[in-house]
Amino acid sequence: MKSIDTNIYDVVCVSPRNHMVFTPLLASTCVGTLEFRSVAEPIGRIQPAISHAPGSYFFLARCAALDPESHTVHCETVTDGTISASLEPWKFQVSYDKLVIALGAEASTFGINGVKEHATFLREVHHAQEIRRKLLLNLMLSDVPGISEEEKRRLLHCVVIGGGPTGVEFSGELSDFITSDVHERYTHVKEYIHVTLIEANEILSSFDVRLRQYATKQLTKSGVRLVRGVVKDVQPENIILNDGTKVPYGLLVWSTGVGPSQFTKSLELPKSPGGRIGVDEWLRVPSIQDTFAIGDCSGFLESTQKTVLPALAQVAERQGKYLARLLNQIGKAGGGYANQAKNIDLGDQFVYKHLGSMATVGRYKALVDLRQSKEAKGLSLAGFVSWFIWRSAYLTRVVSWRNRFYVAINWLTTLIFGRDISRI
């Protein structure tokens, strides 16, 4: 949306949230290192045309159905019921010349019982808010007179399921919070708080083996218990592993990766391996006119003989930029209207070049893996310098100068005053 030429196109955005979340820094907001607002960017700031251009709009709504024949999207307003019973969802239609599907993905539960009810995901700002509230609640509840030792240990046992970058970064942030803030501000219960990271295979499986070992060492040093196991069942206060072990928890964060959303599944379009919306080399949905799909909801069709790209921010960002250029080019060549782009030369295909992966493991340490793929050779770094690269790189990526400024200020105040512990 940022790079689309608003002299050519009117832009209409339909989304159930009015902001973009900079997910790579979301884990830091759970423990107060960063503020929630520092990682959220209002869409009206990303593409100001939706705020004032006559034909451009933002609709706080979800997409309910797609009618490619008539070039129409059926929508339904999001009113999150709780606020006022009087607000019934309102149905409306949006006609389009070009449609870009960028639905994202949903956290995978692998059909395990109880995950949705008792675990918290880490994909949206409200997830991070819930984790922060729960963590602070448990810290305070465990300090109440008469609570048993066992219950105290349960309340303060933070369990993270999934050892990908999100799970590892969250565990690192949590152990930083425990070392520098809980030890100072919750002295009465500091001996009871523990972090366990459960992963079925290896942690950070996409990283270089040397970095994986480094991460394992660092996390263990920070007091994070690494457990290899598969979750069978999630109960309100315990998780049951495949081998029958019962693990009591007070906070359960689920970060085992993502899969297609219900709506993506419901779309009757050809799918890529993994059930994503299938796209061709130009990110078009080839079976219907004027439709493109980008980000975590899309994947290359098998016919393209390309592998489906990982669900990463850098893939989505690169696809977005490519598609904006492509649409601007189509528009300039006179193909901007519906059904007018059939004979237009699309130019270069979308080619993804992986810039590398990063993850922080807490205590001013991070991993930077600059290899282009899992099998390739290349530079990899771990330690303080990596952590510095990690912070600098993310600081340059947080969309706006306002958020860049806020993230820097947050980091500074966390350093000086410690993390914020008010439970609001």
Added chain:
Amino acid sequence: MKSIDTNIYDVVCVSPRNHMVFTPLLASTCVGTLEFRSVAEPIGRIQPAISHAPGSYFFLARCAALDPESHTVHCETVTDGTISASLEPWKFQVSYDKLVIALGAEASTFGINGVKEHATFLREVHHAQEIRRKLLLNLMLSDVPGISEEEKRRLLHCVVIGGGPTGVEFSGELSDFITSDVHERYTHVKEYIHVTLIEANEILSSFDVRLRQYATKQLTKSGVRLVRGVVKDVQPENIILNDGTKVPYGLLVWSTGVGPSQFTKSLELPKSPGGRIGVDEWLRVPSIQDTFAIGDCSGFLESTQKTVLPALAQVAERQGKYLARLLNQIGKAGGGYANQAKNIDLGDQFVYKHLGSMATVGRYKALVDLRQSKEAKGLSLAGFVSWFIWRSAYLTRVVSWRNRFYVAINWLTTLIFGRDISRI
């Protein structure tokens, strides 16, 4: 809690929230001028002893009953149900040598039907969060295709009930938000948004007549409609006034002042005029041993022949400081334990000297009334200089350097980047 001598006393704080709210700046957080965290101060930062001293604690709980005979308070943990069904409130008791009751007050509804269900108060951070979410939701909903003109006007009609400082400041902030942010970021609907302030008598009745007139002029100039009226009934989308007028609203903020809470009412203690907990000249609850009451929940007993002080932050702050000194003095004289303070000289009585009142009316304008009471003569100012005094004075009162820093940064970014409109 801040000034209590922790070498003499262990401090135990029982409160349903783990932070203090700087209410005078709460209105600014509703529209994004300030961030929520900038006006919330964790109690552990106000009195660090509760975090680590062996006998000092903070309990996230509400007080359920008071047993002055055995010097015991009965408490119940606060778990706000929604988070996990498994958390049942936990009951426990706290024994005390000295008890300070500082329960605050509750928003008054005057028994009007529907206020609790449909209006939002402006006393806690979660109220401000609710107002912000609702305001942004209504701005976005009103932009959806097919919404009728009438419904658009209703959704964007912000009604404030009560013309005290809170109601006036909120109306001012709202009209600032409309002028500088809605006009730029919600251009499609800017003609539909309106603010109405309904007050039964005069606005800012405690202020100098000249200031009242100035406020009326300024608010009217900013587009706030001032209506004299009494609310009879609050329905989900309309309020009904005493004269039968039906006023449709999208956002309803209720700020008609405060009264004693349910728990205050339930305490079988002698009350002051207005139903507050009655105290003597030294802020003691004279009918029972070792008990004091301060802030909005307390008032002078008729027997003292002093008038009940207004429910203001500056009264509560002065009482807190006085009481901390008194308790420290009692402790040093050997009266710190239960039932040991009977023959100790309490020294000076608590005397309240009003420093003046302030309120902002938006657009860099404020009122400063330095008269000591409603009837007294004295200096009063209105305009930009007052606004500057208002900001400076509040900046020095926000408890900690951290929040002082954050408030200053928030004001700066609002000036540069505008208010934040992400609905998180």
